Amino acid sequence: MINVSLNKKIIFFGFIFTFFCSFGQSFFLGLFNTDIRNELNISHGQFGTIYAAATICSSIVLIWYGKKIDEFKLFNYALIAIIFLSISSFLFSKISNIYFLIFAIFLMRFSGQGLMSHTATTATSRFFDKRRGKALSAIWFGLSSAEFILPILIVFLMSIYSWKTVWQFISLITVLVLPIVAYFTIKEITFDSRESFLSGSKKNLKKIKQWKRVEVLKDYRFYIISLNMLAMPWIITGVFVYQSFISESKLWDIYTIPKSFMIYSISSFITLFSSGFLVDKFTSRKLIPLMNVPLLLALIILYLFDSPLIAFIFFGLVGISNGLANVLGSSTWAEIYGVRFIGGIKALTTSLMVFSTAFGTAIFGFLIDRGNSIETISLISSIYITVSLIFLLFIRTKIDPIKI
Numbered sequence: 245m246i247n248v249s250l251n252k253k254i255i256f257f258g259f260i261f262t263f264f265c266s267f268g269q270s271f272f273l274g275l276f277n278t279d280i281r282n283e284l285n286i287s288h289g290q291f292g293t294i295y296a297a298a299t300i301c302s303s304i305v306l307i308w309y310g311k312k313i314d315e316f317k318l319f320n321y322a323l324i325a326i327i328f329l330s331i332s333s334f335l336f337s338k339i340s341n342i343y344f345l346i347f348a349i350f351l352m353r354f355s356g357q358g359l360m361s362h363t364a365t366t367a368t369s370r371f372f373d374k375r376r377g378k379a380l381s382a383i384w385f386g387l388s389s390a391e392f393i394l395p396i397l398i399v400f401l402m403s404i405y406s407w408k409t410v411w412q413f414i415s416l417i418t419v420l421v422l423p424i425v426a427y428f429t430i431k432e433i434t435f436d437s438r439e440s441f442l443s444g445s446k447k448n449l450k451k452i453k454q455w456k457r458v459e460v461l462k463d464y465r466f467y468i469i470s471l472n473m474l475a476m477p478w479i480i481t482g483v484f485v486y487q488s489f490i491s492e493s494k495l496w497d498i499y500t501i502p503k504s505f506m507i508y509s510i511s512s513f514i515t516l517f518s519s520g521f522l523v524d525k526f527t528s529r530k531l532i533p534l535m536n537v538p539l540l541l542a543l544i545i546l547y548l549f550d551s552p553l554i555a556f557i558f559f560g561l562v563g564i565s566n567g568l569a570n571v572l573g574s575s576t577w578a579e580i581y582g583v584r585f586i587g588g589i590k591a592l593t594t595s596l597m598v599f600s601t602a603f604g605t606a607i608f609g610f611l612i613d614r615g616n617s618i619e620t621i622s623l624i625s626s627i628y629i630t631v632s633l634i635f636l637l638f639i640r641t642k643i644d645p646i647k648i
Contacts, residue, residue, distance in 0.1 A: 250433075251379075254371050257429035258383025261322070261364035264422060266390035267333060267414055268356015270484040270601055271505065273349070275398050276336075278488050279407045284342060288489060292609020295485060298346050299602030302354035303595040310362050310591020311457070318367055319431045325363050326422040328355035333415035337408040353598060361387075362594045365574040367430065369590070370583050376575050377523025381516040384570040388516060392509030395502040453646040454584035457592055465643050469576065470596060471632040475536050476569040477597045478604030479543070479625045480562060485605050486612060493618045496552050501559075508559035508566070515567025528576040529643045533636055535572055539565035540629045547622040573597070580645050 266272050273295075281291050313321050332351035339345050364383055372379040401410050460466050483490065487501045522531060542561035545554055577589050611621050 251372075253429040254368060254433065255379055255382045257322075257425065258364040258368045258379075259386040260422070260425045261325075261360050262383050262386035263390045264329065264386075264418060265356050265360035265364070266387055266394060267329065267418075268352045268354075268358070268360065269387070269390075270357075270481040270605070271391060272394060272398070273352070274484040274487050275395060275402075275502075276407050277485060279402070280339065280345065283339065284345065286342070287613065288486060289609040289613030292485065292605045292612075294342065294346055295349055296602040296606035296609070298349035299353045299598055299605065302350050302358055303598035303602065305354055306358045306362070306595040306598060307591055310358070310594060311588040313363065313366050313591070314585060314587035318363075318433050319426055322363050322426045322430060323423065325355060325359035326418065326426065329360060329422075330415050330419040332356065333411050333418055337411035337415070339408070353601075357601070358594060358598050362590060365594075366587050366590045367433070369574050369578045369586050371433070373583075375524060376578060377528070377571060378520035380571045380574050381520030381523075381567075384516050384567070385513060387570065388509045388513045388567070390509075391512065392506055395505040399499070399502050451647060452582050454582035455580075455589070456585050457588040460581055460589055460592070465580070465639060468632075468635045468639055469532065469643065470593070472532060472536060472636050473569065473573055473576075473593070474596060474600040475625075475629050475632060476539060476565055478600040478607075479539065479628075480566070481601035481604040482608030482621070482625075483562075486608050489612055490618050494550050494552070494555075496555060500552050500555050504555040504559040507556045508563040511560045511563030512567040512570075513563075515564045516571065519568050519571045523571055523575050528572045528579050529640075531568065532572055532576060532643075533633065533640060535568045536565055536629050536633060538562070538568075540626055540633075543622045543626045543629070547619045547626070580643060582645070 277291065281287070286294075328351060332348060332355050335344070335348040335351060339348055364386075365380065368379050368383050369376060398410065401413075405413075455463075488498075490496075491498065491501055519531070538561040542558045542565075545561070546558050573593070574590070577593060578586055581589055607624075608621060611624075
């Protein structure tokens with residue numbers, strides 16, 4: 245009974261942290277794009293450049309600080325992430341100039357998208373062994389729930405309160421709720437309390453080589469897999485941040501994309517539920533080639549059609565890729581490189597993911613300011629996915645873990 249309770253605590257902790265990581269995600273920050281640009285009188289491209297620069301800085305810091313999760317007690321590490329998230333939310337409510345905007349985005353991307361998701365996925369990947377796929381899919385329901393609830397909720401709240409007041413609410417909720425969640429779920433969690441030890445499968449840790457981060461950086465497979473893993477973050481970040489541009493280009497009303505997020509979250513939710521079972525049965529390594537196929541189809545549809553109904557189909561397909569990516573993005577590295585140094589490895593991959601979102605924001609803003617249509621951007625994104633997938637198919641038989 246103690247083992248079952250401990251498993252549930254880890255999953256609940258991960259669920260809540262991935263829900264709150266949504267405040268640093270591009271789909272959420274994109275909801276404030278127009279208000280921030282109007283407040284500071286900046287263009288799409290200027291906002292994209294600021295967003296990208298701040299995000300790149302956050303990814304660099306995350307490479308260093310993310311590795312500390314292998315050294316700190318999990319509870320202490322989580323508290324630091326909570327403090328950063330609450331402070332960054334409050335700073336967003338005080339944005340009055342470009343320099344303040346840069347720092348606020350940097351801290352929000354570092355704490356929200358970076359630390360909160362990194363803490364949740366690293367803790368879960370490390371703790372679970374045989375049921376890692378199901379556990380990871382369970383915690384990512386937190387983000388899917390946020391994607392379902394928050395877009396419409398935030399649009400509604402901003403019709404009543406100012407966008408800065410909304411951020412003050414977020415800061416207050418963060419500092420009141422998350423410390424209590426962390427205290428009652430992970431206060432006593434250590435590496436030695438992981439599932440495999442409790443379930444009598446301690447030998448599993450010794451059968452696979454436990455890679456250090458410096459070794460991973462020398463492995464060519466890491467870069468090819470990363471090319472595929474990073475497709476979803478940079479493309480969908482561009483879509484989320486510039487959702488107002490897409491709506492204007494396609495002549496959709498302001499509620500079309502926020503309502504489409506509900507379909508996105510439902511398809512992501514369903515995919516998360518099924519992918520956990522699929523990962524535990526077939527392994528992440530065999531599922532990676534399928535990850536970006538729905539995203540590719542979504543981009544082709546966005547390229548070809550203009551009807552508002554396309555928004556729902558587009559985000560539905562994107563949600564499928566997102567559900568797969570969330571689980572595979574954590575479990576794949578644990579399968580190939582082991583869990584002993586997974587904190588450092590995840591810090592690197594999370595940092596690359598954050599960096600790719602900066603790239604997506606910058607490239608979308610650059611193309612938009614130079615008069616390119618969303619159709620042209622969709623075509624460029626489709627080409628990237630196709631090329632990265634071809635590389636992956638060439639090495640698909642060589643991504644098994646090294647047995648020792």
